[in-house]
Amino acid sequence: MKAKRRLKVLAVDDEPGILHAIQRVLRRDFDVVLSASPLSALEVLRDQEIAVMLVDQRMPEMTGVELLRKAREIRPEAVRILITGYSDIDATIQAINEGQVFYYIQKPWEPEELRLIVRRAGEHFQLKKDNDRLVEELKQANERLRRENILLHREMEAEYAFDQIIGKSSAMQQVFHLLKKVIPTDVTVLITGETGTGKELIARAIHFNGPRKQKMFVSQNCASLPETLLESELFGHVKGAFTGATRDKKGLFEIADGGTIFLDEIGETSPEFQKRLLRVLQEGEIHPVGSEKTIHIDVRIISATNRDLTRAVAEGKFREDLFYRLNVFPIHLPPLRERREDILELAHHFVQKYALKMGKSIAGISESALQLLQEYDYPGNVRQLENIIERAVVLADEGMEVTPELIDLPGSAGTAARLGETVSGKNPGLKKRVEELERYCIEQALQRHRGNISRAARELGLSRMGLHKKLQRYRVDLKRYKQS
Numbered sequence: 001m002k003a004k005r006r007l008k009v010l011a012v013d014d015e016p017g018i019l020h021a022i023q024r025v026l027r028r029d030f031d032v033v034l035s036a037s038p039l040s041a042l043e044v045l046r047d048q049e050i051a052v053m054l055v056d057q058r059m060p061e062m063t064g065v066e067l068l069r070k071a072r073e074i075r076p077e078a079v080r081i082l083i084t085g086y087s088d089i090d091a092t093i094q095a096i097n098e099g100q101v102f103y104y105i106q107k108p109w110e111p112e113e114l115r116l117i118v119r120r121a122g123e124h125f126q127l128k129k130d131n132d133r134l135v136e137e138l139k140q141a142n143e144r145l146r147r148e149n150i151l152l153h154r155e156m157e158a159e160y161a162f163d164q165i166i167g168k169s170s171a172m173q174q175v176f177h178l179l180k181k182v183i184p185t186d187v188t189v190l191i192t193g194e195t196g197t198g199k200e201l202i203a204r205a206i207h208f209n210g211p212r213k214q215k216m217f218v219s220q221n222c223a224s225l226p227e228t229l230l231e232s233e234l235f236g237h238v239k240g241a242f243t244g245a246t247r248d249k250k251g252l253f254e255i256a257d258g259g260t261i262f263l264d265e266i267g268e269t270s271p272e273f274q275k276r277l278l279r280v281l282q283e284g285e286i287h288p289v290g291s292e293k294t295i296h297i298d299v300r301i302i303s304a305t306n307r308d309l310t311r312a313v314a315e316g317k318f319r320e321d322l323f324y325r326l327n328v329f330p331i332h333l334p335p336l337r338e339r340r341e342d343i344l345e346l347a348h349h350f351v352q353k354y355a356l357k358m359g360k361s362i363a364g365i366s367e368s369a370l371q372l373l374q375e376y377d378y379p380g381n382v383r384q385l386e387n388i389i390e391r392a393v394v395l396a397d398e399g400m401e402v403t404p405e406l407i408d409l410p411g412s413a414g415t416a417a418r419l420g421e422t423v424s425g426k427n428p429g430l431k432k433r434v435e436e437l438e439r440y441c442i443e444q445a446l447q448r449h450r451g452n453i454s455r456a457a458r459e460l461g462l463s464r465m466g467l468h469k470k471l472q473r474y475r476v477d478l479k480r481y482k483q484s
């Protein structure tokens, strides 16, 4: 252990004999400073860091209590102890009541008693000092966090500012029009659209441009957790609610209080979960799992799905009452292939974004590369376009344009070759590679024909039966392609 600096004790008494007696008792544990008069004691106090003061009540010049009162102004952190005789009891009580002294010692004192009391006073001083330091550190850390938070918020606002959402197409203009209407309100929004169309981006834009932007935006993917975990994630739980619940946990609804919660892939939730969520929306309250407690919540709800929820309702897979609660204000994001006018601008936008991010200077994107991008169907929508551009920017030479060879569209010969190299594990056999490629071609055909089996089969040169068999074999989910 690091040797601790010894604390200083100041003893004040007009009788030198007593002062020396005190010194003998304390010098093992402390640096003892002696002072034969109150006035010289005040000098010492101004000059030295005194931890504990030990003061006799009866002195010429001023009483011990008066000295301690003055001492308190000079060095409030010093622990003050009064040594009194029996006849001084009234002054002592008054001093205690006024908070001038922490301890008092009656004469005649026993050395062991004095040592114990002063030791305790020293500990008290040290604790208070450590504590003050911690409080100060905490204050500073808090202030730092607050400032970082403000900066972060500004960054977020900039990131989700409208000019970062690209879309000149009339479909996207319509989306912007709806956004402007809905942002200032508290209305529940349901965002629909295929994967990668920008659902989460829009959800964040609603939050970070609206009146709740100073509060939290929390996002939960409802498909990524089993029902019970999802419930405790959203509503919280108390310690012991289930095995593994070793402490109380706040739910996201509570964390988002005053802000926005984004329930992604809401279409994938179980009937039991839908029932609970409905109750929460009806009552505006949550009950943490395993608790009787009711917590009132004020949260804006935005949900999203890439499923056709109307159909799910018709098929009995999604609760109709919940659907109406969530679908107060629907916003649909059309797939990119239905708004090809946006491809150009998006491509430019992403080239800039990634060039900046990678600190690379790129001279833009060539006409022929744009041409290529224009013609593609983008089953993965904007995200896919973004990934294609990101890759091209990585490959592009410093100062040069993005050219067609850098554009890697799935389905081209290059892709097939790469698929052969990289699928499923380190060293797949030929059979596996061929299967992977076959599956890939089937999915592409389904994508192109929106899940129409006859047309996809014709394109692939298969019978309907043959295609059905392959779908089963590769576990391709036809529904995914039919929705839009």
Ligand SMILES: Nc1ncnc2c1ncn2[C@@H]1O[C@H](COP(=O)(O)OP(=O)(O)OP(=O)(O)O)[C@@H](O)[C@H]1O
Pocket: 164, 165, 166, 167, 193, 194, 195, 196, 197, 198, 199, 200, 201, 202, 306, 382, 383, 386
């Ligand atoms: N209009 C747009 N302008 C600029 N960037 C966009 C636009 N739409 C989507 N993006 C970008 O595309 C990527 C995918 O968007 P996002 O994650 O919001 O899609 P999603 O609909 O939530 O997809 P999924 O259903 O797969 O979760 C993000 O990086 C997002 O910033």
Ligand SMILES: [Mg+2]
Pocket: 199, 200, 264
């Ligand atoms: Mg998403």
